[in-house]
Amino acid sequence: MIVADKKPIEEIIDMVKGYRKILILGCNECVTVCEAGGKKEVAVLASALRMYFMNEGTKIEMDEITLERQCDHEYLEEIRNSMDQYDAVVSLACGVGVQFMAEKYFGSPIYPGVNTCFMGVTEERGVWSERCQGCGQCILDRTAGICPISRCAKRLLNGPCGGSTKGKCEISKDLDCAWQIIIDRLKELDRLDDYEEIAPIKDWSTERAGGPRKVVREDVRQ
Amino acid sequence: MSTKTPSRLEKILDSGQLAVTSECGPPRGSDPEAITKKAEIIKDHVDAINITDNQTSVTRLSSLAACIHLKLMGIESTLQMVVRDRNRIALQSDILGAASFDIHNILCLSGDHQMFGDSPQGQNVFDLDSMQLIQTVRLMRDEGKFLGGDDIKRPPKMFVGAAANPFADPFEIRVPRLAKKIAAGVEFIQTQCIYNLDKFELWMKEARDRGLHEKVYILAGVTPFKSAGMAKYMKNRVPGMDVPDEVVKRMAGVPKENQPEEGIDICVETIQRLKECEGVRGFHVMAIEWEEKVPEIVERGGLYPRPEDL
Numbered sequence: 001m002i003v004a005d006k007k008p009i010e011e012i013i014d015m016v017k018g019y020r021k022i023l024i025l026g027c028n029e030c031v032t033v034c035e036a037g038g039k040k041e042v043a044v045l046a047s048a049l050r051m052y053f054m055n056e057g058t059k060i061e062m063d064e065i066t067l068e069r070q071c072d073h074e075y076l077e078e079i080r081n082s083m084d085q086y087d088a089v090v091s092l093a094c095g096v097g098v099q100f101m102a103e104k105y106f107g108s109p110i111y112p113g114v115n116t117c118f119m120g121v122t123e124e125r126g127v128w129s130e131r132c133q134g135c136g137q138c139i140l141d142r143t144a145g146i147c148p149i150s151r152c153a154k155r156l157l158n159g160p161c162g163g164s165t166k167g168k169c170e171i172s173k174d175l176d177c178a179w180q181i182i183i184d185r186l187k188e189l190d191r192l193d194d195y196e197e198i199a200p201i202k203d204w205s206t207e208r209a210g211g212p213r214k215v216v217r218e219d220v221r222q
Numbered sequence: 223m224s225t226k227t228p229s230r231l232e233k234i235l236d237s238g239q240l241a242v243t244s245e246c247g248p249p250r251g252s253d254p255e256a257i258t259k260k261a262e263i264i265k266d267h268v269d270a271i272n273i274t275d276n277q278t279s280v281t282r283l284s285s286l287a288a289c290i291h292l293k294l295m296g297i298e299s300t301l302q303m304v305v306r307d308r309n310r311i312a313l314q315s316d317i318l319g320a321a322s323f324d325i326h327n328i329l330c331l332s333g334d335h336q337m338f339g340d341s342p343q344g345q346n347v348f349d350l351d352s353m354q355l356i357q358t359v360r361l362m363r364d365e366g367k368f369l370g371g372d373d374i375k376r377p378p379k380m381f382v383g384a385a386a387n388p389f390a391d392p393f394e395i396r397v398p399r400l401a402k403k404i405a406a407g408v409e410f411i412q413t414q415c416i417y418n419l420d421k422f423e424l425w426m427k428e429a430r431d432r433g434l435h436e437k438v439y440i441l442a443g444v445t446p447f448k449s450a451g452m453a454k455y456m457k458n459r460v461p462g463m464d465v466p467d468e469v470v471k472r473m474a475g476v477p478k479e480n481q482p483e484e485g486i487d488i489c490v491e492t493i494q495r496l497k498e499c500e501g502v503r504g505f506h507v508m509a510i511e512w513e514e515k516v517p518e519i520v521e522r523g524g525l526y527p528r529p530e531d532l
Contacts, residue, residue, distance in 0.1 A: 153335050154306070154346070158353035158402065160395075161332045162387030162414060163461035170461035171335045183392050195395055196402050201310070201354045201369065 001030035001121075002094045003128040004037060004114035009048055012090060015111040016049070019060070019087040024049075024113070025079070025101070026066030027093035034128050036114045037092030039066040045092065045113060070097025076104050083108060118150075136206025136213060142199060144185035151178035157199035226409075227363070229326035229381035230298045231270040234504075234529055235410065235439040240497065241504030242525050243300065243412065243441060244516050245272035248283035257288045258295060260513045265297050267520040268507070269528055270327055272300040272412070276307065279339025286316055289325050300383065301325050304333025309349040310358070310369055317362060321378030329383040329412065330355040353406045356384055360407035382407060386440075387414035388425035389464035397428040404437050411438055412506040415445040415456070417488075418464040419495055426501050435501030442496045445508045446515060447485035450474040486515060486522075493523035 016022055024046045032038025042064045053060040063086070067075045070093035083089075088109040091098045095116040102110040118130040133150040139157070140147055149155050153171045160179030163170025167180045186192045204210070225232045234241045244264050249256030261271055271292060275285040289299040301320045303313065317328065332352045336344050350358060359382045361367055366377040384403050388396050400411070416422045422442070429435055447453045450473040457465035469488065476484045489507075496502050505525065509515050520526050 153337075154332055154351070155348045156332060156351045158351050158406075160390065160392075161352075161462075162385065162390045163334070164391050165461050166391055171337050177391070180392055183395055192395075192398075196398050196405070198353055198357070198402060198406055199351075201350055201357070204349065 001033050001119070002096070002116060003034045003118050003120045003130075004031050004094050004116045005034075006036050006041065007113055007115055009045070009052070012045070012111070012113055013049065013052060016060075016088055016090060017053075017058075019109075021061040021063075021085060021087050022049075023063050023065060023079075023083075023086040023089045025070070025089050025091045025093070026064070027070045027091075027097050028066055028068050029071075029093075031093055031114060032066075033122065035126075037094075039064075041092055042066055045090070069093075071100055073104070076100060133207070135202075135204070136210075137203060139199070139202075142194075142197075144182050144189060144191070144194075146178055146182045146185055148178045148182065151176075151181075157202060227326050227379045227381045228324070229270075229379075231300070231327055232381040232409070234269050237529070239529055240502075240525060241270075241439070241441060242268045242507065242520055242528060243270050243272060243504065244268045244507045244509065244513070245274055245300075245302075246288070246513060247274045247277055247511070248285065248288040250280070250282050252283060254288075254291050257283070257291055261292050261295060261297050263513050264516040265295075267517045267526060267528065269504075270298040270300050272302055272329060272506070275302040275304045275331070275333065276339070277302075277334070279306070279334050279336040279341065281340055286320055286325075289320060290323050293323050293325060298327070299325055300327035300329050302329045302331060303355065304331045305348055305350050305352060305355055306333030306336065306346050309347050313350065313355060313358065314362065314368060317359060317378050317380070318374070321376070321380065324379075326380055327383060328359055328380045329385065330359065330408070331385055352384060353403060356382055356403060356406040356408045381409055383410040383412060384408045385414065386411045387462050388416075388422050389414055389418060390462040393421075393425075396425055397432065397434070400429055400434055400438070401432060404434060408438060410503075411440045413440065413443040414462060415443050415508060416492060416496070417456075417469050418466050419492060421464060422496070423499055426499055430501050439503040440501055441504040441506040442493075442499075442502045443506045443508060444489050444492050444519075445510060446489035446512065446519060447473055447481070448512060449478070449481045449485070452485075482515075486519060489519055490522045493519070493525070497524070 024042045026038050026042035046062045046064050069075045083105050090111045090113040091101050092113040098112045119132040120128050120130040123129055130150050135149050152159050153169050164177040169175040169177045225236050246260040273285045273288040285302050289301045292299040330352050336346050362378050366374045386400050453470045453473040456463050507516050
């Protein structure tokens, strides 16, 4: 999933002060799972803002809606008829949803209510960690299913570096060394000899380096 | 073996004599004397001087510029190059820049993560890794090609080195990793500072068992402790460093004013012991901000005088 984290309320207050009617717009997908932008977080944020502005003596109206997704036209269309009544929208979707809202409702101010962090997993409730950076050319077949691009601090394709200590990364004792895990997995799979194959220089043009990306699938296109 | 470059370091190693290298860190400013003075102190006691490349991710005068200063003094240098800060365009470009000044040694490194230095909020690059940088220099030198496939006019003639850390984890791939660097094309290795000699000797034995000591020149890295505090710091705070307790105890066991001398003694003893270790072809003396001690270490280590012109 796409993992996001809540933005500090002070930042959101700064964005919305001056508006009279605001829509807090949640998303029922990834940000719900990582408890940053689902229905519950929409309600919590809306109450906090109401309380803040009430204490301040500012009259501000706030609606709460949570869409199934904010990254597909059909769900964003559900609010088309009510968009006119809002001076601004705070979207608690990931950056994808915020932008798709902005593109679709071109004349409306849309603000981000979360910080979008990475593609990752729920390690345990309240702990999410990164697993993929969407490089566009998956190499997991060659790294025993563990990704050094997203999980090695230096993205080393031929790691580990000299800073790997007791299974941990040189930048933090709380961070596992991806290459230690890769090597442990290779051992488990009885493929440790594969370690000595040199990973070739990567074509990063399918990654961010190649500019904004697009997948076009003629087979499913209508 | 026969030499492939005009590197003096390569010639000395090829002749079978123990080589001695050292390193200087460039200044955090633009005064060239900061580097030329250090080099002047050690130049007669070493065969080549490494110039570090923004080590520990602290911004400094560039490694290439410092190497050029040494070149102008007639001193052979080894250009350290990390892949942290430059993409493949900049790496190849700087290699050509160095080659244009006839800098004949290069050390291919990943580089410390930028969070250790003065720009933890900066981007890093890591377009290539150190293994791939080795391949790149060899491609440029041996085939006269850029990574993009085009021909290079006057290809660089560089003796290609890399680091090896026998003490990082997991230990079991430390020798395979050396083999991998050799397969990538590395010709000399400078190791991480050695304090745990038993572990180093085990690593060398495993390397010898695979015949790797005959495929690459291994220079054992040594760094004298200035104080017991430095020993403790290196033990506890520097990633990938293995300082046994008894070494820390030995340093702490002498009065503070005698600790520098004790540190030099340990360093010299390390050299003397490792001279007997088959496969060690020289020493890389890293006297961090203590360059004035390099001549003494080299002399007491029985590595002086250095070979005359070959």
